[in-house]
Amino acid sequence: MKVIIFGVGDLAKQLYHYLGKEEEYRVEYFCINKEFFSDGKFLGKEVITFEDSLESLSTKEYKFLLGIGYKNLRMRKRIFEMIKGKGFNFINYISPNAKVYGDIRGEGNIILPNVIIEPFSIINDNNIIWSNSTICHDSVIGNHNFIAANSIVGGFSEVRENNFLGFNTTIKDNIIVGKEVLIGASSLVVKSPENYSTYYGIPAKKMSEHFETGIEIV
Structure with missing residues (x-):
């Protein structure tokens, strides 16, 4: 299953590690909001922006996992709902x-x-x-x-x-x-x-x- 991790922080890094141990998942991209974009790579993977890239990706082919931690839980909720609003689902x-x-x-x-x-x-x-x-x-x-x-x-x-x-x-x-x-x-x-x-x-x-x-x- 192709997975996009939203976020490029500590939790995103840990999730990349965990998913890398599982044959079921393959992390294809990291994703962030455009305003926070500064580097095209994270842990060797391409970083894409939510605003510019998702329209070209299939909601059937890709699923998300939210790599935003606990520092602002309202933001976690908003991003989850934003991604769902684009028609994407999440893995557990x-x-x-x-x-x-x-x-x-x-x-x-x-x-x-x-x-x-x-x-x-x-x-x-x-x-x-x-x-x-x-x-x-x-x-x-x-x-x-x-x-x-x-x-x-x-x-x-x-x-x-x-x-x-x-x-x-x-x-x-x-x-x-x-x-x-x-x-x-x-x-x-x-x-x-x-x-x-x-x-x-x-x-x-x-x-x-x-x-x-x-x-x-x-």
Whole structure:
């Protein structure tokens, strides 16, 4: 399968490495917005621009994977929707070392080594689930979320849209993490947090709000 990775940063480089180990995929291009174009090559592959190149590419022949990381989750969502708007679909990259017993219903998901997706859980679109994380039974991961390494989402919980779970986050069972919630590293979430808010601690407590800016990691 011919794949285009959107982005030329650290995550794009890692995805290129992972996909290079899989016989199923062949990375043909990297892609960026025209305003950020500066070099025609990245890791030896041609870099194309979204604005000038996609019209000549077949939506049946090529699929995308989004190599834009967690620093601006609203931007990740916009780019995903922009590419879908051009008629392209996304692959799901699922590490062969991940254990997936739940239902990957969406596309554009990145599931890294030693992730466990337990039975009766659901994964929707454009999520990054980093190494050694566990998505427990009967839970739902919505769209455009970033779940950092060693995190746990408890059973019957939901992580809905554009949320960031830092390293070693634990979400107790029957919790709803709604929209644009940032959970700091090593936090324990024992009750459902408010949208557009930042939480830290054991148990996690609200520290600030970010309705205007969204989640921005510097």
